[in-house]
Amino acid sequence: MQFTTKLIPLAIAMAFAASASAQDIVKIGHVGPISGATAHLGKDNENGAKMAVEELNAKGFMINGKKVKLELVLEDDGADPKQGTAVAQKLVDAKVNGVIGHLNSGTTVPASRIYHNAGIPQISPSSTIPEYTKQGFKSAFRVVANDNKLGGTLGRYAVDTLKATNIAVIDDRSAYGQGVATEFMKGAKAQNPAVKIVGKEFTSATATDFTAILTSIKSKKPDLIFFGGMDAVGGPMLKQMKALGINAKFMGGDGVCTESLARLAGDGIGEGIVTCAEAGGVTGEQEKAFADFVARYKKRFPNESVQLYSPYVYDAVMVMATAMQNAKSADPVKYLPELQKIKYQGVTGPIQFDDKGDIKDGALTMYTYKGGKKTKMSVVK
Incomplete structure (x- = not known):
């Protein structure tokens, strides 16, 4: 060219x-x-x-x-x-x-x-x-890797590995948040058409109170909540999920997949509750x-x-x-x-x-949080 x-x-x-x-x-x-x-x-x-x-x-x-x-x-x-x-x-x-x-x-x-x-x-x-x-x-x-790969891979992982069947989705209305949430839903549905998206909610990139959204979602009994947005919102959201007694797993893209998420979530980070993916990834040497x-x-x-x-x-x-x-x-x-x-x-x-x-051939790295620390699980392509 x-x-x-x-x-x-x-x-x-x-x-x-x-x-x-x-x-x-x-x-x-x-x-x-x-x-x-x-x-x-x-x-x-x-x-x-x-x-x-x-x-x-x-x-x-x-x-x-x-x-x-x-x-x-x-x-x-x-x-x-x-x-x-x-x-x-x-x-x-x-x-x-x-x-x-x-x-x-x-x-x-x-x-x-x-x-x-x-x-x-x-x-x-x-x-x-x-x-x-x-x-x-x-x-x-x-x-x-772009959202097509990031969101799609997360959607497939939620169904195949986390065995999610009832999923609620929240995004922060940003270009990134909406994009990755849309691709996540596509990936999940493509992997298993029987998967139910039991709720689709949105917030903002500066919101701090998610009580109304989470209360609505709780009544629909999701086994997984996917959030399209950044850690500054995802952390407080996890904290409020715990306060409301929501036991669903939490998943997000690279925007939440930071070292700071555990600090922002406090005791809401839990043990192995969160799964997120970071664009990129290395293995071996x-x-x-x-x-x-x-x-x-x-x-x-x-x-x-x-x-x-x-x-x-x-x-x-x-x-x-x-x-x-x-x-x-x-x-x-x-x-x-x-x-x-x-x-x-x-x-x-x-x-x-x-x-x-x-x-x-952009790779993705899957992480969870254990002992308040971001913990690598696997690299996928």
Whole structure:
């Protein structure tokens, strides 16, 4: 596939070409929610980007035989689509050479058009909504499996492994939450048409009281509740499920599958009650590389722990930098074709993209919580 300059204004293409040949600094933008309810996830992502850039600079990053310095340009989108497009335009105006982000599907999709129109490659480390790569933007990539795989796999797992027959579904009305919940229901029904969706409710990404929703669901006697949303809502929901005496198992996607969920849920986390899936997954020898990353992260950020997506952010930066080296240029027009055909072994596993920009053969890792700790169960593809 060839990314031609007709996709971007000629003036922008010339500006990038000139700056790439003359400058010693290559700018990589990173965007995530550093404020708001999911700020802990955004900060985790930012930390992964910092680690990658610092390690590359420490090794003396070279492009076409010339030492260059990678500069990280950090922006906060607050998980808000309007703010997301504003900071996307800010990064375009700053003439960044590439963007890693956004975290949320709801901000990633609208921002992607701005990057595409400017000819700037974008790699999302965590956006899972299928629409992101269905837009036909050759500049858009992701390093995690999308909702079709994430939600569908969870649906099949709920039926086959957890033996769920009466399922209630709640989503937070976000692009991610609705998308993963829809695919979950499709996957469950496809696996066993006799499965009953006994309730379909919705809340918001900032809600704290779920009494009415959970009381309604309790009367329908579900054996499993699926939640499409983030840990900031999923945690309190689990706490209130326990308070109401709801004994159903709880399942969610990668948005709830964090180290923080146990803290947010308190005694509602239980033992083996929660099943969630994280996009990505490593097995065998690759587990050592992932463990090494976690150890380096802890050394770099002593008071913090890997939450969820920072390894994927780290890999996304490395993939972008490798494409630049392969192209012998940080000019987006020149390195984008290398990004499209990249083959990279990351800490999260092998990374290649299909013709839409989705990761090929994306894995999922299934987790539960035991003793208040996120506990790995298996990797599935």
